[in-house]
Amino acid sequence: MALSRRTLLLSSAAAGVAGAATTWPLAAAAAPYRGPLRSDPFTLGVASGDPEPDGFVLWTRLAPTPLADDGLGGMPARVVPVEWELAADERFRKVVRRGVAAARPESAHAVHVELHHLLPGREYFYRFRAERYVSPAGRTRTAPPLGATGGSLVMAFASCSQYEHGYFTAYRHLAADEPDIVLHLGDYQYEYQPGTYTIPGGNPRDHAGPETVTLANYRQRHAQYKTDADLQAAHAAAPWAVVFDDHEIENNWAADVPEQPDPDFAARRAAAFQAYYENMPLRRTSVPLGAGMQLYRRLHWGRLATFHMLDTRQFRDDQACGDGYKECADAYDPARSITGERQEKWLLDGFRRSSARWDILGQQVFFGQRDNNSGPQVVTSMDSWDGYAASRDRITRGWVDAGVRNPVVLTGDVHAHWADELKLDYADPTSKTVGAELVCSSITSTGDGADVATGQHPWAAWNPHLRFYNNQRGYVRTRITPGSLTADFRVVPYVTRPGAPVHTRATFVVEDRVPGLHQTADNPAVTLRSAGGVPDTVEQETSRP
Template sequence: MREISRRSALIGGVGALGAATLGGVASAAAGRTATPFTLGVASGDPSPAGVVLWTRLATDPLADDGLGGMAARTVQVEWELATDERFTRIERRGVETAVPELGHSVHVELIGLRPGHCYYYRFRADGHLSPAGRTRTAPAARSITSPLTMCFASCAQYEHGYFTAYRRLAEECPDLVLHLGDYQYEYAPNVYVAPGGNVRDHVGPKTTTLANYRQRYAQYKTDPDLQAAHAVAPWVVVLDDHEVENNWAGMVPEKPDPRFAEKRRAAFQAYYENMPLRRSALPTGSEMRLYRRIGWGGLATFHMLDTRQYRDDQACGDGTKSCPERFNPKRTITGAAQEAWLLDGFRRSRARWDVLGQQVFFSQKDVQVGPGERNDMDAWDGYAASRDRIVEGWTSAGVRNAVVLTGDVHAAWASNVHKRWSDPDSPSVGTELVTSSITSGGDGSETRPDTEGVFKENTHLKFFNNRRGYVRTRFTPHEVLVDYRAVQKVSTPGKPVQTKASFRIVDRIPKLFRRV
């Protein structure tokens, strides 16, 4: 990254920047060439002193070769950071080189910014100006004075509906957004069909190559509702299965595939290219380091987990079933290194709230009514000993408040986390908040016929809703306020958002309290 000093830079402002000549490229070029900023802008992974700014250049985003219409040459991309949305108070300027080897993506890692501060940013390339985005740095270490509004989401199947929930999330103006996986889906058109039918189509075949994955991300990122959600606040992202393929585990694909390692390598590269991630996440072959911690002053620590890349294969052939093998103490969903990292983080934490940002259902969920059990082998139920070690880890470390955030299941749930699942009278030692999907599953419903029996079998479960949406939270030193937000339909765009349920988690009281 080459940074231009404020003293030598030109005057900021949307009008001024659009009319000026920057880097020797006249703005008149905008009238002759297509804009390369069709995929929007984003920011992510904030720290007290910095944040990542992202864009990816694509003049023809849906091109079959995955190159987005860009020539096989480097492009100089100028960026600006300001303290006001009109860009009259420029804090930083610089130039980043977008290279074809990384899909002409841009990742600007800023340092030396002010803690707990709001900034605005934009890019310029080939005479074109990008949309502006808003971002912010995390508060200073140990600071707990400022509340945090954080929204989290997952599971956006483009074919199943319109991304209205992303638009409504943007309208919440959160300080931070967590995306917990299934940002895009790998299926060929009309293979994965929502109840009632799909309302729009995937472009291209099933994703198996780097070109396929790049094209698929580009299709999703051209959606204006998703672009609005990215532009409103910094995101912290982790992937789940569909960024590669359904229900993969470690180096084991869902179905036998001798080229799976090659597919995973392509999927990881495309994920990095399309997300506001730091260079520490740049893949090495088919490996990618995504588990990390994001601190929000002394108020919250977000332990972002990767429950796909290091897990053992699903027990008993996957699916929902009765499976004694799920209790095998050697089975892991995190891998040994990530588990040790997480447990060490619990021991070192001084945060008011320790939050696990992760992908699959954490709490036990027995779906068999009556004697016996049937559990989801793809969730933590399939790795029961691994889950027990995590729960024991935060309790023995004296974590003040443990909150688990979850995606994956295309429905909203809320749960108390008990110390011993076999004993419903054992103390609650944490809470789990499960977001519904953005679109996956289509319009959905208020309930499902099977949920009444599930609640009887699992008294720690406190809420269910099958509409599409996200979860809005507000963290303070004394409590977390939780609102389950949903739109009634995704089969038609533009529907309003409603609050389906609200909860309160009180400091040092690890259970959910319903708010009216």
């Protein structure tokens, strides 16, 4: 009997062992000198990314000792040939492509296999082999043909996974949802040394190593995160499209301006970018060039959806008025930009040329206005698009002027679930709604959190476009069809111990050609599914923010 997808993904070790008996015909040609590797090098799992109609990227990194202080994972200082297989079935009886890639010491033995000329809209399975060791298997897929308009797409998005603050159980549940694609919107890893960024009651886990500054530090930190079995399951479940935010380097950096004065910041940024590329399933177009990296890009899911993946860190002006929540005239300066001029032009051109049913911005920080002051003054976050109000206005007017059919902004960063309607004029609550924003909570950052019984943030009283808020950890699962985009806000009740169940806290729908949000479900008491798959009906604890 064929293995189910879930059995495959949640029993990855067994899949690797089962594959060890397979004949790998390229072995002799691949490695005139082979070995020996003394222990399993596939401790960081496998991943795929950036699907196109004819291919995707396959990724792994060899690291038999993943937490080695030098960041090199215990690998020998030589090139290691890594064989890869791509199959149309879970048991690899229908292998459609195979080859050999070189895992090089100068790239921390990371492997990126960029495949083309595959069939569109198809599911595939992949795995790697290095000497006598076989990796876990992963599931991936190609995008539909560029002209395809029908069907549906299950897309999940997540952000903010602070290893020290809890267990990555939400990633395990995301994997079990079997999405077609996963977007990660930043803060994939955090830079802090142990004991620096703590939650009440103490952190349940600790970072290895010091604060990340050097290439060795960043490689070690990425490796520690990748050793987490729940994160590995999420990577193995579907192709990912990733963008970084601030903590992949350091808190609240902006272009070449660090949070604290640092004459070596350019070198730190270059080290962080190099490690980020090495550890993500990115195409060669994103290979860093010193302290620069091409990250903004588009992914097309037929004509159903276009994903505009943005970079709101590398090219932004420094935060206005010293950062934080401020009433700040400089935030409205039209010369200021969060994207930089070149990326802004690229995005606006993309709007004008789009023929997609849904144009989706995958990006990092809160897009709509959040005024935290109930009085006449407008006090907003300088790190978000509120700190770059003219930049936001140009982007919003750009999609309106281009006649974008269904604009939706996806956001991470703020460690809570939000849903809000986007306006051209936030000072006028009756102004026309021109889009929707969906904001995912953190996977773990800031710890357990708490349910908000009303589903409303207090600021919604004077920000009526803010439609939903919840302060539990989790992710957002969406189903996109030609007629609607449905968003399930998925939450876990705790992260400071493993094995939390999951449920959908609220569901919102965006209908085709109807900007804004329609809530279809609000579920504070539901049947939960534990991480082990055992149903358990419970009443959620509730508290007010």
